[in-house]
Structure formats: C-alpha cells, structure tokens
Amino acid sequence: MYQGQCLCGSVQFKLHQKITDIVMCHCSECRKVQGTAFATNGNVRNENFEFISGENTLTEFKENANKSRFFCKTCGSPVMAKLKNNPDHTRIRLGTITNDIIEPIEKHIFTGSKANWDNICDNVTQHKEW
Ligand SMILES: [Zn+2]
Ligand SMILES: [Zn+2]
Structure with missing residues (x-):
C-alpha cells in the first residue's frame, strides 16, 4: 500500500494498511x-509494517x-518512533513515504510552542498542546 525509505536508500519498508493518527x-x-x-x-x-532492507542500519535513540x-546511521533520516505506552504501533515519519499519502492530516499539535518563523497556512485544526 505504501513504500518508504531513508535518504540513502539503505532502510526500505512497506506499510500494509492506511496510515492513522496523522499529525503535524x-x-x-x-x-x-x-x-x-x-x-x-x-x-x-x-x-502491518514490513522491512524490505536496512533494519540493522537503523540506530535507536x-x-x-x-x-x-x-x-x-548512514544518512541520518528519521524513520520511525516507538512508544512504550502504545506498543502495538509504529510511528512513521511521513517524509520517508515515497507514494502520495491519501489519508488526511488530522491536526496540528503543540502550536503553542512552535517556532516564531513557523507560519501555519492551512485550515487544519490547531491544538496548543495535544
Ligand atoms: Zn539512510
Ligand atoms: Zn513533537
């Protein structure tokens, strides 16, 4: 359904479902x-997350x-995060996705602490925190 990779192409993966809970x-x-x-x-x-290659090229912080x-660890691309309080899910950095993303962005979060040079120019709902 979706394919993704890091900048250097070492890490490649597929997603076998729609992407949910999309936020900026x-x-x-x-x-x-x-x-x-x-x-x-x-x-x-x-x-529904499948590595094609490069699982061992990822570094955990x-x-x-x-x-x-x-x-x-080769090109520095942020690929994903894992949360202990949501252990069933992998949180994907959507800039790594190669295809067009069909699911809508649900909201902007933490706009209360955004950079002063960050101008939000769309009509997506904004939340000061979560
Ligand atoms: Zn890379
Ligand atoms: Zn954040």
Missing part, C-alpha cells in the same frame, strides 16, 4: 529531530523512558 507536531523536540519547523507523523500497526526514535 510543532514541539521543540520534533524541531530538533527534523531540523525544521515541524514533524509529520502517523501510525501503523506493527504487524532512547529519548526518554517512553519514547525511542530510530534513524538511519
């Missing part, structure tokens, strides 16, 4: 991780007790 997160952590104004992320169930972020 403007929090300060997402800014650091992405190196830009916000992150766009969505969920798939773990059983344990950000806190709940969250691990996984990025390509």
Whole structure:
C-alpha cells in the first residue's frame, strides 16, 4: 500500500494498511529531530509494517523512558518512533513515504510552542498542546 525509505536508500519498508493518527507536531523536540519547523507523523500497526532492507542500519535513540526514535546511521533520516505506552504501533515519519499519502492530516499539535518563523497556512485544526 505504501513504500518508504531513508535518504540513502539503505532502510526500505512497506506499510500494509492506511496510515492513522496523522499529525503535524510543532514541539521543540520534533524541531530538533527534523531540523525544521515541524514533524509529520502517523501510525501503523506493527504487524502491518514490513522491512524490505536496512533494519540493522537503523540506530535507536532512547529519548526518554517512553519514547525511542530510530534513524538511519548512514544518512541520518528519521524513520520511525516507538512508544512504550502504545506498543502495538509504529510511528512513521511521513517524509520517508515515497507514494502520495491519501489519508488526511488530522491536526496540528503543540502550536503553542512552535517556532516564531513557523507560519501555519492551512485550515487544519490547531491544538496548543495535544
Ligand atoms: Zn539512510
Ligand atoms: Zn513533537
């Protein structure tokens, strides 16, 4: 259904379901991780996430007790996150998806802490936090 990969192509994967819970997160952590104004992320169930290649090329960064972020150790692309409080899902960084994404973005979150140079110019619902 969807195919994704990191910038260098080492990490490649398929998603076998629609992407759910799509948000644009403007929090300060997402800014650091992405190196830009916000992150766009969505969920798939773990059983619907399939590696084609590069699982061993991912490096895990344990950000806190709940969250691990996984990025390509060759090119640095952020690929996914795993949350201990949502163990059945993999949270995908949607910039890694190669196809057009059909599911709509549900909301902007953490707009209360967005960068002053981050101008939101669409009509998607905004939340100051979650
Ligand atoms: Zn890579
Ligand atoms: Zn965030």
